[in-house]
Amino acid sequence: MEKVILTGDRPTGKLHLGHFVGSLKRRVDLQNSGEFDRIFIMIADAQALTDNADNPEKIRQNIIEVALDYLSVGLDPEKSTIFIQSQVPQLCELAFYYMNLVTVQRLQRNPTVKSEIQMRGFSDSEDDETQNKKGIPVGFFTYPISQASDITAFKATVVPVGIDQAPMIEQTREIVHKFNAVYGDTLVMPTMQLPENSVCCRLPGTDGKAKMSKSLGNCIYLSDTTKEIKKKVNSMFTDPGHLQIDDPGKVEGNVVFTYLDAFCTDEHFAKYLPEYPNLDAMKEHYRRGGLGDGTCKKFLFNILEDILQPIRERRAYYEQNIPLVYEILEKGSEKAREVAASTLDDVRKAMKINYFDDKALIEEHTRKFKK
Numbered sequence: 073m074e075k076v077i078l079t080g081d082r083p084t085g086k087l088h089l090g091h092f093v094g095s096l097k098r099r100v101d102l103q104n105s106g107e108f109d110r111i112f113i114m115i116a117d118a119q120a121l122t123d124n125a126d127n128p129e130k131i132r133q134n135i136i137e138v139a140l141d142y143l144s145v146g147l148d149p150e151k152s153t154i155f156i157q158s159q160v161p162q163l164c165e166l167a168f169y170y171m172n173l174v175t176v177q178r179l180q181r182n183p184t185v186k187s188e189i190q191m192r193g194f195s196d197s198e199d200d201e202t203q204n205k206k207g208i209p210v211g212f213f214t215y216p217i218s219q220a221s222d223i224t225a226f227k228a229t230v231v232p233v234g235i236d237q238a239p240m241i242e243q244t245r246e247i248v249h250k251f252n253a254v255y256g257d258t259l260v261m262p263t264m265q266l267p268e269n270s271v272c273c274r275l276p277g278t279d280g281k282a283k284m285s286k287s288l289g290n291c292i293y294l295s296d297t298t299k300e301i302k303k304k305v306n307s308m309f310t311d312p313g314h315l316q317i318d319d320p321g322k323v324e325g326n327v328v329f330t331y332l333d334a335f336c337t338d339e340h341f342a343k344y345l346p347e348y349p350n351l352d353a354m355k356e357h358y359r360r361g362g363l364g365d366g367t368c369k370k371f372l373f374n375i376l377e378d379i380l381q382p383i384r385e386r387r388a389y390y391e392q393n394i395p396l397v398y399e400i401l402e403k404g405s406e407k408a409r410e411v412a413a414s415t416l417d418d419v420r421k422a423m424k425i426n427y428f429d430d431k432a433l434i435e436e437h438t439r440k441f442k443k
């Protein structure tokens with residue numbers, strides 16, 4: 073069987089370090105491993121509209137930002153098909169059929185949708201809606217189904233994502249199972265691939281509170297300047313009990329250390345902080361007391377700069393070649409349409425709604441009605 077990747081991001085803002093460790097870095101590694109037959113990377117504008125219906129300009133402006141971020145981290149359009157979701161109408165049709173295989177109750181149990189309803193300030197009570205509070209858009213409520221059509225349309229076998237996507241992949245697997253049971257073996261069962269490092273499954277924001285998320289304004293963006301990175305690292309939440317350098321400090325819940333867990337390697341120590349062999353030794357010193365937040369932040373800043381500098385340089389190149397980026401997206405979308413159309417043909421056939429291709433049906437009805 074072909075090995076296929078499908079994954080993507082919502083164009084609701086520029087991409088950030090959470091995306092990088094949660095999914096982007098893995099995609100680039102998998103792309104360059106040559107292990108996969110096909111890789112599809114989707115800019116999920118239709119999904120972004122499900123909770124931004126009144127702000128189409130925001131989505132329109134961010135498609136190019138996400139595309140620039142993709143190219144700058146090393147996604148290569150020769151190896152990965154980068155496309156825009158709304159340009160593949162077959163995805164809507166698939167979602168429409170899958171809706172019959174999922175119950176309202178099942179969608180209501182989805183923990184990510186539940187927490188996003190809270191985060192986006194949607195009200196889930198009928199009374200609230202009559203009092204003019206924003207209700208839940210049906211499109212938003214059903215986006216896990218639309219995600220199932222994205223994944224299955226490309227016959228994805230592997231979906232590299234952050235942990236917040238686990239319920240979506242589970243929902244997709246249920247739909248595939250149900251579809252194949254009812255209509256015969258047609259869809260490919262996908263598996264989720266989380267980052268190996270558990271910190272990277274859900275990188276917290278610089279405030280240390282929630283996950284780093286475009287919607288929460290707690291991000292370090294891949295396109296941030298050196299100055300911005302410095303400012304954000306310096307204002308990061310650490311251990312409020314660690315007032316003097318000599319005080320013992322906590323590394324748990326200390327965002328600087330969480331980020332070091334996510335980003336630093338022993339080589340970074342050799343390069344920037346040779347007094348420690350590795351992160352364990354550094355943590356031990358911090359816990360004991362005697363290691364200042366300033367030193368830790370400076371170290372983290374150097375590491376992030378090391379990672380982000382080449383990304384920034386590639387971005388600068390593509391920023392000067394915007395028509396080329398749009399061409400990449402247009403070609404990618406064309407290719408994505410072809411693949412999705414072929415899956416849709418299989419689905420229509422399995423569901424017996426391919427009336428005009430079905431010679432046997434026409435013959436059967438010819439016999440049935442012939443006098």
Ligand code: ATP
Pocket residue numbers: 080081082083084090091093094095232233234235236237272273274275276283284285286287288
């Ligand atoms: P929005 O707030 O609009 O939902 P987002 O920042 O959550 O934006 P998405 O486009 O929803 O970003 O997520 C794209 C991918 O990045 C998903 O695979 C998701 O799991 C992963 N991801 C997003 N934020 C993080 C994070 N903080 N840590 C790890 N992975 C993340």
Ligand code: MG
Pocket residue numbers: none
């Ligand atoms: Mg999200």
